[in-house]
Amino acid sequence: MSDDQQQVRAVEGAWARIEAWLEQHAPRSYRMLAPPAAKADIRGVEQDLELTIPAGLRAFYLLHNGTGHPGDFGWTPEPESGLAPQGQGTAWLLPRKHGIPPVQHLPYWDEGPHTIGRPADPVVRYLAFAATDRSGLYGLFTDCTPGPGYGRIGTFEEAGIPRLGVWPSFADYLIEVADALYENRGVQYADGHQDTKVPGLVDQALMWDGPAHPRDPDWTRFA
Numbered sequence: 001m002s003d004d005q006q007q008v009r010a011v012e013g014a015w016a017r018i019e020a021w022l023e024q025h026a027p028r029s030y031r032m033l034a035p036p037a038a039k040a041d042i043r044g045v046e047q048d049l050e051l052t053i054p055a056g057l058r059a060f061y062l063l064h065n066g067t068g069h070p071g072d073f074g075w076t077p078e079p080e081s082g083l084a085p086q087g088q089g090t091a092w093l094l095p096r097k098h099g100i101p102p103v104q105h106l107p108y109w110d111e112g113p114h115t116i117g118r119p120a121d122p123v124v125r126y127l128a129f130a131a132t133d134r135s136g137l138y139g140l141f142t143d144c145t146p147g148p149g150y151g152r153i154g155t156f157e158e159a160g161i162p163r164l165g166v167w168p169s170f171a172d173y174l175i176e177v178a179d180a181l182y183e184n185r186g187v188q189y190a191d192g193h194q195d196t197k198v199p200g201l202v203d204q205a206l207m208w209d210g211p212a213h214p215r216d217p218d219w220t221r222f223a
Contacts (some may be wrong), residue, residue, distance in 0.1 A: 004055035009150070009173035011059040017178040022093070025222065029068070032090040034150040036084070037065035037103045048107045051125040051144035054151040066102045067091050073101040074134045095177060095187045096197055098130040098139055102207035103221040108120075109136030126162060129170075142170060166190055184222060198222070 008110055024028035045053055053061075068091020069084070070077045077083040082216050091099040106142045124145050131139030138156040140184075143149050151172050154164040166189055167173040180187045186208070187194030197208040199222040 005207060007056040007171045008059040009055070011056045011174055012063070014171065014174035014178045015063055018174070018181060021178075024207060026088065026201060026204055027089065028204040028205045029090045029093045029219065032068050033086055034065040034067075034069065034102065036063060037061040041065075042103050045103050045106050048129065049125070049144075050176055051127060053127065053144065054142055054170060056174075057129055057142055060100070060174075061103050061171070066105075067100045070105075072100045072134070073105050075102050075105050077109070088205075090205045092132070094130060095180065095208045096145060097132050097193060097208065099132075099134075100130045101134075101184050126156075128156065138167075140173075 019030065019033070020073070023034075031038065031187045031210070039062070042053060042058060066073070069087025070088075071085065071087035072089055072091035076085065091101075093099065101223055106127065109131065125140045126137055127144050139156060141151045141154050141156050141162060143154065143164060149164065151169045152164050153167040153170060154162050155166050156162040167176065168190070169189075176187050181199055184199060186198050188194045195208075196212075198211060198212050200207055200209050200214070200219045201222060202216050202218050202220075207216065207219055209215055211221050
């Protein structure tokens with residue numbers, strides 16, 4: 001089995017666990033998951049940004065075109081999609097309030113890390129694929145630069161230097177998210193740091209937050 005096939009299977013397995021948890025414990029998040037992305041849309045983004053999306057992230061998009069309704073990211077769904085015009089703000093269901101937008105939205109995060117490094121090194125390709133809000137100024141990116149680091153996951157923030165190596169791959173990230181959900185804890189990073197934000201619910205939607213000072217007064221820790 002090739003590395004790409006292993007990544008695909010790992011993502012599919014991890015996301016199946018996450019989706020089963022959502023269906024059982026956070027039905028509003030589960031109901032608002034988007035349908036699969038079209039392969040043509042994925043290819044279009046790759047052509048626009050001159051990169052190849054790693055197999056694991058591509059596998060996720062072939063399951064769901066984002067973690068929630070396109071409207072949560074400021075993206076109006078196409079009429080043929082059959083989706084309601086507006087979402088319910090449930091897309092930010094990943095740790096630290098990250099959400100993955102529709103694949104067509106990725107090129108519009110032009111302040112994200114995929115632009116950093118191009119003037120000095122035009123070969124570098126970083127793709128922001130998750131953020132804490134629709135502006136895309138803080139979030140996660142994957143290294144799409146050909147070579148030994150291809151597929152690594154890092155974090156970025158506005159006006160900051162992107163930090164690589166947070167997870168070896170998108171599959172590793174999703175596996176850790178699934179484990180943290182089922183173990184009712186914060187995610188653990190590659191450097192050993194464990195996040196204090198834990199799974200909780202707001203009106204039957206998954207939201208990770210800190211029990212001591214939750215951002216939403218309606219947030220309750222999952223028990």
